[in-house]
Amino acid sequence: MKNFFTFFIILLLFSSLTYSQNKLDVKASLNNLFRYGNGSENNTSTEYAKEYFENITDARLKVNDFVLGLRYEISDPIEYGLDFKGIKKRYAEYNNVKEGISVRAGDFYDIVGRGLSLNVFEDRGLFYDTGIDGVKVAYTKSFGEKNPVKLKAQIFGGDINYNDFITPARSETYKVRDGNLELTPIKYLTIGANYIYAKGNVMASNLLTSTDLTAILPEGYLSFNYKNLQLFSSYTHKHISTVPNPISQSADGDGFYSSLSFSKSSLGVTFEYKNYRFDVVGPDQSNNSARPTKMLPFQNPPTVVKEHSSTLISRNPHVVDFNDEVGAQLDIIYAPNDKLNINLNSSVASKHYEYQNVGTYPQVVYARIDRSTSYLPSLKDAFNPFWEVYFETEYYATKKFYTKIAFSRQNAITYNQEIPLASEKVLTTTIPTEFKYSLSPEYTLKLIVEQQWEHNSTFALKQDIMNQFISLTLSKSPELSATINTEFTNGSDDPTGKKTWLGGEVAYKLTPSNTVTASYGAERGGFRCTSGICRYVYPFNGFRIMINSKF
C-alpha cells in the first residue's frame, strides 16, 4: 500500500507541473478504476464466498512530443484471473506528427486490417489480455499535393505472455515480429500487406507439457470507399510448424473476411461474409482449446454476428469458432424521418464439414465428408448451425417519450457426434422493449421489459421455459440514477435452483468524470462475450462498488 500511496503523490506532483512549466509543454492525466465486491458465487454445484478488491491506475505524462504511461494495479483478490500487485503496464512513446514518425517502447495493443492476422486487445471483465511488450515504429507520409499518394509503414517486435482467460494457470508465450505496409494510390483505394513471424510455446491442458511452435502469417487486404459504396476484403494464411510435430493435426489454415456497405440518405445496408478455416479438425479434437495449431491468441477477426444490448438475448450468445466457421450477416438501417429508426439484422453460421466414424469398434476414427459448397454455411445439425433474425424499431414519439420494440429469433445446435439425439438444440424467441419518459428536464423514468421463450433440449426437467427481465430506472440529470432489476424464469435447470433474481443499483456522479456505482442483490449467471471471446460468468449474490475517476 506504501508503493500505491507514493505513486499517487508522484502523480499529483506531475500534475502540478502542468501549471508551472512555461517552455515545456507538460501535461499529465490520471485514470483510476476501483472495484470491490463481496458476496457468494455458485459454480453450478456449490455456493462459496466471493470477494474481490481491484484498483487500476493508468497515468500518462506528456512532455512535448514524448509520452510516458504507466499502469499500477492492485488486484488482491482479483475477480477473475491471477492476483497482481505492482506495475502492470508501462510505455514510452515519441510522436512527431509533422514528420509522421511514431516510436513506442513498452506495452501496446494493435490491430491490422480487421484483425485476421493481428488484433491484440484487453478486456478486463473477461481477464483477457493479449498485449505486446516490445518496440513499435510507424511511419506515415503523403506524396504529392493535389492527388496525394499515402504510405503507412509499421514494424514491431515484442513478447506476448498470455494466460488462458478460462484456466489462468495455462500460459502461452510468443515472440512476435510484424511488418505492415499500407498504400493509398488514389483517394478511394487502400491496399495493405502484413507479415507476421512468431515463435511460441503453448502449454497443454494438463498444465504439465508444452509444445514449441513457429508461426508464419502473411495477410493481404484492400479497402475501397467510393461515394455510396464501401468494400473491405482481407485474406490471411496461417502456417504453424510444431516441435514435436503431432500427427493428424493440420498445420496450415486460412481466413477470409469481406464486407460490402451501401448507404444513401435514410438507408444503410451492410453485408458481411466470413470463412475462417484456421484449424479445421474433427470432433475428437475441436474441444481441445489448448491444441498448438489453433488460431493464435494475437489473431481476432470479426465475429459477423450481431452484438446485443438486450439482457436476455445476450445471455445465450453464439460462441464463434474462429478455427472452423463459415457465415454471413446482413444489417439494414432505415430512418425514414428523425423520429423513427428501423434495424433489420440476420446472420447465419456453421462449421464447414460433417464427420463420420470410420473406425472399427471400439476404435473411433473420424473422417471428414468433403463437400464442394464448403464456402457456404449449412443448416444441417451435424454442422453446428446458428441463425438469427432480429428486428428493431425505435420511435421518438415526442420530446418526452421514447420507445423501442424489438424481436429476435435464434436457433443454435451443438452437435453430439457420438449420440446425435443428445445434441444441444437451443431455440429462443425474445421480445425486448424499452420505454422512456421525461418527467421534467432533469428527471427521466426508464422501463425495460424483456420476454423470452426458450427451448433447450438438454434441460432435464422442463425443456420449454419462459424468462422475463424487468428493469426500472429513475435518473436525475446529470448526477444520479437508481435502478431496480428483476428477473424471473419458470425453468428448473438454473444451477442455483432459483427462479427469481432481484437487485438494485445506484450510480452517482461526484463530478462529470468521477462516478460511484454501487449495487446489491442477485445476478443470474450466463455468458459474457467480447469480440467472440466468451466467458461463462457464474451467478453472484452480494454487494459491488465501483469508483471510476478521471483526473
Add this chain to the structure above:
Amino acid sequence: MKKTLFAALMLLLLTTFTKAQTYSDFTLPDVDGNDVTLSQVMDKGPALISFWATWCSPCKEEMKKINDIYNKYKDKGFQYIAINQDNQKSVSKVKAFITAQNYNFIVLLDTDKKIFEAYNGKDEIPYTLLINKNKEVVASHTGFKTGDEVTLEQEVLNMLK
C-alpha cells in the same frame, strides 16, 4: 475492509484535484477516407468531441441530442466531431449508420483507440469533451443520461461567448 476504505477515501480526496483533460492535436480518417486534423477544424470555432460506437445505445441517444445542438449553433462556428470506437467486428456499419440518420457533422474512425487513449478515455463511452477556441479542454463527461443535453448546450453557449 481497511484497505477498501482507505482506497475509497483516497479516491474521494483526489476528486477535489479534478481538472480538465488536456488538448492534443491529431489526424484521423473520416468515413469517406479523407484525413481530418483537429487543429484545422478548430480554426472555425470551438468543438465538442464525443467518442462513440454503433453498439452503444446511450452514445446514439447523445448523438441525436448533440446533432440538434450542432444544427442550432453551427452557423456561429460550433464544431461537432464524433470519433468512432467500433472495433473490427462492427466498423463496417459506421458509414451506413451515419448516412441513414442524415447526420452532417464530422465522423472520424479511431479503430485502434489511440486518440481515445490520448484523451484519457477508459472503457466507458460516450466520453465527451468540450474544447474552447484557445484549445483548452473546458469540460469532460463520461456516460449520457436523458437531460444531460441541457448541460451540454449551456457549455457550448459558454464556449461561443
